[in-house]
Amino acid sequence: xxxxxSDFLWGGAVAAHQLEGGWxxxxxGVSVADVMTAGANGVERRITAGVxxxxxxxxxxxxxxxxxxxxxxxxxxxxxxxxxxTSIAWTRIFPNGDETTPNEAGLQFYDxxxxxxxxxxxxxxxxxxxFEMPYHxxxxxxxxxxxxxxxxxxxxxxxVFTRYKGKVHYWMTFNEINNQANTSGTFALFTNSGIQVGPxxxxxALMYQAAHYExxxxxxxxxxxxxxxxxxxxGAMIAMVPIYPASPKPEDIMKAERAMQARYWFADVQCNGxxxxxxxxxxxxxxxxxxxxxxxxxVLACGTVDYIGFSYYMSMAVxxxxxxxxxxxxxxxxxxxxxxxxxxxxxxxxxxxxxxxxAMNWFKDRYDLPLFIVxxxxxxxxxxxxxxxxxxxxxxxxxxxxxxxMKLAVEVDGVDLIGYTPWGFIDLVSAGTGQMxxxxxVIYVDKNDAGEGTLDRYKKDSFYWYQNVIKTNGADLxxxxxxx
Ligand code: P53
Numbered sequence: 001x002x003x004x005x006s007d008f009l010w011g012g013a014v015a016a017h018q019l020e021g022g023w024x025x026x027x028x029g030v031s032v033a034d035v036m037t038a039g040a041n042g043v044e045r046r047i048t049a050g051v052x053x054x055x056x057x058x059x060x061x062x063x064x065x066x067x068x069x070x071x072x073x074x075x076x077x078x079x080x081x082x083x084x085x086t087s088i089a090w091t092r093i094f095p096n097g098d099e100t101t102p103n104e105a106g107l108q109f110y111d112x113x114x115x116x117x118x119x120x121x122x123x124x125x126x127x128x129x130x131f132e133m134p135y136h137x138x139x140x141x142x143x144x145x146x147x148x149x150x151x152x153x154x155x156x157x158x159x160v161f162t163r164y165k166g167k168v169h170y171w172m173t174f175n176e177i178n179n180q181a182n183t184s185g186t187f188a189l190f191t192n193s194g195i196q197v198g199p200x201x202x203x204x205a206l207m208y209q210a211a212h213y214e215x216x217x218x219x220x221x222x223x224x225x226x227x228x229x230x231x232x233x234x235g236a237m238i239a240m241v242p243i244y245p246a247s248p249k250p251e252d253i254m255k256a257e258r259a260m261q262a263r264y265w266f267a268d269v270q271c272n273g274x275x276x277x278x279x280x281x282x283x284x285x286x287x288x289x290x291x292x293x294x295x296x297x298x299v300l301a302c303g304t305v306d307y308i309g310f311s312y313y314m315s316m317a318v319x320x321x322x323x324x325x326x327x328x329x330x331x332x333x334x335x336x337x338x339x340x341x342x343x344x345x346x347x348x349x350x351x352x353x354x355x356x357x358x359a360m361n362w363f364k365d366r367y368d369l370p371l372f373i374v375x376x377x378x379x380x381x382x383x384x385x386x387x388x389x390x391x392x393x394x395x396x397x398x399x400x401x402x403x404x405x406m407k408l409a410v411e412v413d414g415v416d417l418i419g420y421t422p423w424g425f426i427d428l429v430s431a432g433t434g435q436m437x438x439x440x441x442v443i444y445v446d447k448n449d450a451g452e453g454t455l456d457r458y459k460k461d462s463f464y465w466y467q468n469v470i471k472t473n474g475a476d477l478x479x480x481x482x483x484x
Contacts, residue, residue, distance in 0.1 A: 009419025029095025143194025219303025
């Protein structure tokens with residue numbers, strides 16, 4: 001007998017820009033995802049200055065969910081999904097981001113989508129901003145470095161809370177808001193916050209400013225969302241990558257502690273409603289000139305989240321340097337060392353199912369809020385046979401091992417868990433690389449990195465496995481019954 005809630009939300013997760021396509025349909029504006037080219041394993045995506053003819057932008061068509069959602073939802077229903085996590089593309093509602101009236105065609109699209117889900121017994125779980133802010137806000141305002149973007153976001157949030165009242169109950173504000181703690185690449189700051197670091201600018205100061213405005217916008221959205229419908233459950237969305245000390249050496253323990261603080265202060269602010277002391281001290285010592293007002297601090301205190309949504313793919317390990325500074329400043333790119341005790345995926349992501357249980361306990365102890373695993377999964381190259389079969393035991397192994405640890409966290413450790421929505425349960429465009437061939441799905445989509453394919457959908461072996469997991473509410477993780 002499984003001790004998961006009887007209404008446990010077994011689901012699947014995606015994001016608008018990674019599956020919808022239809023980038024110019026229904027009055028949609030250009031988003032940051034629309035100006036990112038296709039990369040490859042180990043090859044970064046490029047950010048172009050607007051949409052440049054001749055470049056390959058994989059999100060423009062994605063998997064064409066925009067036109068195929070009705071038949072896709074029939075597949076989701078067959079899979080047995082109880083919840084479908086997606087995002088609302090901000091650019092469908094406010095194409096430029098700074099308009100005062102929303103775009104009705106965009107609002108109607110999500111009305112139709114949510115109605116179709118609900119008619120098929122599937123609960124929508126909605127992220128307001130998932131790596132897809134309007135590109136116009138980048139060119140005109142410099143992204144989230146500008147306080148005016150708070151107002152634009154609040155207008156967007158208010159519009160959709162009002163419109164979808166009664167249809168959507170589970171919301172999250174900013175996807176993986178803490179990814180930008182890693183300021184070493186250009187990628188996270190741009191996808192999270194629409195920020196491109198100019199010459200002479202300090203990426204870290206920009207990150208702290210943007211993240212501050214985002215947490216303020218998030219707290220305002222929580223307050224407004226509750227006012228509009230007290231039944232709304234509004235969560236944070238945190239990229240949980242536990243960071244372990246590479247050894248029991250005390251300096252390594254302290255290094256890991258600071259790394260965790262540096263990655264998860266976003267959750268401190270969103271869950272506790274206040275900045276942690278170490279961070280205010282660090283920001284002051286660094287001399288960052290940040291616009292953080294008393295009124296903002298009050299907003300943060302009054303807009304704490306109802307639950308913690310989080311993604312979990314991997315863990316990392318860090319080591320202190322011999323000349324580690326007193327503040328143990330965390331540089332993700334430089335400080336992370338290989339953990340020899342775990343395996344890695346083809347993309348170098350360290351596979352660590354126990355880390356999921358550890359993370360759930362860590363969240364529970366630190367914030368004591370309900371949790372929702374809104375992403376977890378294994379990106380891999382799949383082979384499809386001539387009769388359209390995909391034998392993917394590696395994916396089943398990954399998901400099974402993580403679900404086992406998730407169950408232990410609930411059954412043995414007493415963690416309150418709302419649901420589990422594995423990432424990219426239908427193949428889609430990778431956020432990190434723009435690839436199609438880095439596949440997470442239990443549903444195969446016929447399209448490759450070059451953009452070729454029929455876009456037809458096929459059930460992988462893992463589809464039947466997950467279908468049975470859902471049917472047994474997680475009690476049977478072993479059977480894979482693939483029909484002939
Ligand atoms: P892709 C980095 C580390 C952990 C999660 O990632 C991440 C990223 C960004 O790449 O992103 C989340 O597609 C994100 C999804 C994304 C998914 O993980 O790079 O919320 O949008 O697709 C998987 O393999």
